[in-house]
Amino acid sequence: MIVLDGVGKQYADGSVAVRDLSLSVPRGSLVALVGPSGCGKSTTLKMINRLIEPTSGRILIDGEDVTRADPVELRRGIGYVIQQVGLFPHQSIRENVTTVPTLLGWSRKRARARADELLEMVGLDPATYADRYPHQLSGGQRQRVGVARALAADPPVLLMDEPFGAVDPIVRERLQDEFLRLQHDLAKTVVFVTHDIDEAVRLGDRVAVLASGGDLRQYDSPAAVLGSPADEFVAEFVGADRGLRRLAVTPIEVGDLEEAPVVRRGASAGDVRQVAAGSDVPWAIVVDDDDRLAGWAPAEQPAGSDAMRVRPMEATVHRSATLKEAWAVMLRYDAGWVAVLDDDRRLLGVLTPESLHAALRRSVRITEPA
Ligand SMILES: Nc1ncnc2c1ncn2[C@@H]1O[C@H](COP(=O)(O)OP(=O)(O)OP(=O)(O)O)[C@@H](O)[C@H]1O
Known part of the structure; x- marks a missing residue:
């Protein structure tokens, strides 16, 4: 856990970058510091690893005051990733990644194995990339190396300063996804600086x-x-389209789902008509004997045959999806509803525009401050 306790930084010229900031970052969680240019984000981050010395207040990592620690020792326990990566141009990717392990006196063999493991972890095949030099990599690949290098000695704390700021939006999104997956497994205590509210709400x-x-x-x-932005400043910063952004950060919950009329595979056209008539939708979902989704059947079945006509069901999402993903699927298939499935493609329920709206309202009620 990182605790900032009344931290301040006044520069020698008298300018106050940070006045009096108190904040706790729980162990294993990612906190995104977001705000307009010049608000003091980078200064705050650099005070944590003492690249900048605070002029007031205290910073504790797991109860230890960082200002009492030896700065070099301190930095070895804190991974640091910045926008312009800062890779050493004349060292190979493998050497770059093993900078800290080498400083820590690891054997060549162990450091090499660790570098290869990390490159793999960040999606760079070591056989292809480990012996290259930084200028032989794309911007996105260099950022991945930056992350691998910061993780090399397995530090419990990671500080990241706009680490994905220098790449185009598509690469950035991919790097964010990859980093989220890594963080899910590694559970580092991360302080992440960004001026991009979308990035902050996605990762934090x-x-x-x-x-x-x-x-x-x-x-x-x-x-x-x-x-529920706390004040006008926050409301303005998160933007007028914050409602849309909320879709992206609100997960589907089973309680949000509606029940749909269901028939089993092998049911007759008459069964479909009957089930649909008992609900207010002109269709039924078709499941197999294990409750797995098999398709859907319109209430209007062809005349003259009692065999049920089943159509493939494409508008589906996994239960881990966000409301935004569900909404996107609804639009993509021009569907009035999407089926929500568990890991085994068993039907959990359906989401309609109405239930989606109710879910959004629910998410605010839950998170509204008491
Ligand atoms: N060495 C310095 N001497 C004087 N003032 C400084 C110094 N470094 C930063 N500042 C000032 O401190 C304030 C905070 O800077 P900081 O870099 O922390 O902002 P930031 O929120 O990270 O901004 P950005 O998003 O633009 O990087 C700014 O007003 C900046 O001009």
Whole structure:
């Protein structure tokens, strides 16, 4: 756990970058510091690893005051990833990744094995990339190396300063996804600086919105920052389209789902008509004997045959999807509803535009401050 306790930084010229910031970052969670340019995000981050010395307050990592620690020792326990990666141009990718392990006196063999493991982990095949030099990589690949290097000595804490800021939006999204997957497995304590609210709500377990001078205006879950901004500044910063953004950070919950009329595979056209008549939709979902989705059947079945006509069901999402993904699927298939499935493609229920709206409202009620 990282605790900032009344931390401040006044530069020698008298300018105050951070006035009085208190914030706790729970162990294993990712906190995104977000705010407009010049509000003190980078200064705050650099005070944690003492690239900048605070002029007031205390910073504790697992109860230990960082200002009492030896700065070099301290930095070895803290991974640091910055936008312009800062790879050494004349060293191979493998050598870059093993910088800290080498400083720590690891054997060549162990450091090499670790580098290969990490390159693999960030999606770079070591056989292809380990012996290349930084200029032989794309911007996105260099950022991955930056992440691998920061993780090399398996530090419990990671500080990331706009790490994906220098790449185009599509690569950035891919890097964010990859990083989320890594973080899911590694559960580092991460402080992540960005000026991009979308990135902050996508990655952060919690989001800290800062105004000029490191003034903490809201520190909350992404859904709460978007759904109930603490003041005008936060509302403006998260944007007028925050409602749309909320879709992306609100997961589907089984309680949000509606029940749909269901028939088993092998049912007759008459069964479909009967089941649909008992509900207010002109269709039924078809499942097999294990409740797995098999398709859907329109209530209007061809005349003259009692065999049920089943159509393939494409508008589906996994239960781990967000409301945004569900909405996108609904639009893509021009469907009035999507089926929500578990890992075994068993039907959990359906989501309609109405239930989607209700789910969004629910998410704000839950996260609204008491
Ligand atoms: N060495 C310095 N001397 C004086 N003032 C500084 C110094 N470094 C930063 N500042 C000022 O401190 C304030 C905070 O800077 P900081 O880099 O922390 O902002 P930031 O929120 O990370 O901004 P950005 O998103 O633009 O990187 C700014 O007003 C900046 O001009």
